[in-house]
């Protein structure tokens with residue numbers, strides 16, 4: 001069974017070849033009880049990381065960053081394309097990132113079946129949800145106030161996205177820790193790049209704020225995953241292989257996801273090269289994959305696949321980049337239609 005429905009191979013969100021190999025080599029621990037026991041064994045780490053997170057993350061209020069003074073009544077002055085001040089590509093990126101944040105109810109539900117309401121993990125997931133909640137609110141407030149999206153289309157797409165839902169379909173809870181580590185880091189990069197390339201100081205500041213939150217979430221998940229690696233590296237290597245070979249942002253049900261993700265890839269907000277260099281490689285390095293010892297044959301096999309992954313992603317990135325360059329040259333040679 002495929003874990004995640006994938007987008008275009010050009011966007012950098014998944015590895016098709018890897019996915020096929022996964023089916024051949026999966027010897028995963030599909031035993032939920034064993035996976036849950038493993039998570040229970042790192043409960044002290046979860047508590048510590050959550051306390052550190054509360055200390056480290058500075059509380060912020062989205063209303064401080066929205067240029068409310070530029071807002072106008074949509075009933076009297078309906079939105080038109082010419083209202084937008086950001087480039088179409090940046091608007092595409094911000095709307096895609098916003099719709100991804102809108103799917104928060106599904107992210108909240110991820111860990112719920114695996115923990116009691118009073119457990120450390122449940123407490124963390126409520127805190128995480130509360131913090132994530134501000135991201136969509138903040139981005140929506142910015143886009144609507146500055147008229148940088150069609151408000152009707154945005155609401156229709158939010159409805160379609162949340163109605164379609166998102167179900168990670170992970171093999172065990174261990175996959176979820178690997179996934180959230182990668183996903184939070186990827187989201188941090190994507191938000192930060194979208195803001196930095198926006199040519200708007202306000203968008204830049206707001207997206208940097210949100211990206212900083214994603215970084216704090218990433219540190220939590222990376223830390224828990226590191227503790228799980230200490231407990232059972234072989235099982236975790238297999239979980240990580242499953243996740244990274246099928247990695248996709250949790251937005252594939254968003255209308256026009258492939259087209260939008262491709263647009264983001266083209267302007268360097270998130271693409272295969274960024275995925276390899278800024279997400280996969282740092283993750284493998286931080287969990288010190290090449291130093292793990294006493295692995296089972298399945299663990300060794302997963303490690304080999306994982307260590308080869310950054311170079312494979314770069315090879316695919318080079319193909320994508322060469323194709324983009326060729327297309328750009330072709331466009332230059334073709335006179336624009338009058």
Ligand SMILES: [Fe+2]
Pocket residue numbers: 101132135187214
């Ligand atoms: Fe977020």
Ligand SMILES: [Fe+2]
Pocket residue numbers: 132184187213214217218
């Ligand atoms: Fe986050």
